[in-house]
Amino acid sequence: MTLRVDDGKLDDASPFKRQAFYALNAPMRGNVPARVFGIGIFVLIIANALFVFVDAHTGLPDVIYAVMAAIGMVSTVCFLIEYCFRVWTSDLSHADMKPKRARVRYVVSLMGLIDLLAFLPGMLAWFFPLSPALLASVPVIRLVRLIKISRYMKGLHSIALVFEKRRQEIISAFMVLALLTVTASVLMYQVENPVQPEKFDSVFTGMYWAMTTITSTGYGDLVPVTGMGRFIGFCTMVLSIAVVAIPAGIFSAGFVSQFREDDARTARRERRERMDECEGQDEGDGDASR
Template sequence: MKKKRIFEIIQSSKRSDSKSNFFTFAILAAILINLILAVFLTFDISQKYKTYIYVVEFLTVLLFTFEYVLRVWTSDYLYPEKSRLNAALKYMLSFSGIIDFLSFFPFYLPFLFPHGVVAFRIFRVVRILRLFRVNQYYDSLNVISEVLRKKKMQLLSSVFIIFILMVASSLIMYDVEHKAQPDVFTDAFSGFWWATSTLLTIGYGDIYPLTYAGRVLGIIIAFLGVGMVAIPTGILSAGFVEQMTEIQKSEDRDKKYFCPYCGKKLE
């Protein structure tokens, strides 16, 4: 099989490609199986099926390893403007490449370092990161990543404003409450923990102001928190509306160039 054809299969570029669809289904099934196993392993009854679980994990990890090798090998088609080595390195160091690598490499660590088997078990959880790659296989989920990409600067700005408000609130609350509650508001970090739970409207209740000045300040900060948290939500909502509108316009534009009866492209 030609290298370019393998690239087309693993990239899931065409919906009508049966081989590509089968490969996509196999990867998604492996991801789902690993997620189920990660949950099942938290139960004591899982010890009875330890051997079977290991076999299933081994097979899915082999699939992830095989896919990773293919993606590195065909990366020059993904980045045609780069040389083979640079294309491979760019994929390996990309967010997707790192997730693909972490989805299988921790499984091999006990073979490389036998004395650290117990410590390496925690790396099983890393395989769940593979779920972040699901949006690669479905266009509808790609909308999420596209909106985040387009609105990243606005989101970063809103997060920065929230962070500044948290720091200011924590320092003010520490100054107001430290004398009244020296064991609770011990330092600025204690105030930051309170500001985080208040501004993000979580309100754990483990730390709260007792003085009148502190309570008045808490009310003001709580109101500000509701408004601040709504900013990123509004940005994302507007981004989704814009993205869906663009997709709809693109689909309507494409329909104009195809015959509704024969399906052929019009000149």
């Protein structure tokens, strides 16, 4: 989900709403409480990810489990507050949308659903008894919370923007890759099944062979033995060199373009901040001369 922040709209917001936006999206631009809240959410995300590994070990002291439970409750409350703030400030994140539409856009977005899952199961556990199956899903919920850390990583944000801007080219490239995989798997099954029925027992086995061949994994557990099968394997490997290179080229071009846009946006923001500082100094000098 791409953010289109309007600095003018952000300036018109109330101070509390503006600081809430900073706390969720750019903690270093906010005041001390905004920074504390933003960094605290980040720390809780990391802590919940670490608890997945700690919880896998048995025989730990009871105090550790008590601390984990307490931090889990704090995380649930904090993620609930974060979710409410994100719904409230989503109109600032999408300057090209009306407030109601922007909030709906966030709620139904992938990150909105992840934010919802980060606290909702924990809250339901406070009011309803959990079955063994739901208790076993607790580590999964903690891993879902780990996805929230993508907001704090500029590289992952750039990847998401590249996917959004180049989605047509990326979909086309993977369609070509899928076509090569299906064709190679069907042909290999038809050729090798009569000779190796215990290994190439279905088209899905041929698809497994095609994927390991195209990706150059080559486990060696499925190998064609007929002349035609080896010829199909040779053609698949040659074509895969070109087919796999297509998405890589699209991603590379997209990243270069995105990095240039980020640099230009940063330069414009710094230039605007310097102009604001100069205007403030000029006004101060004018007041002093009067």
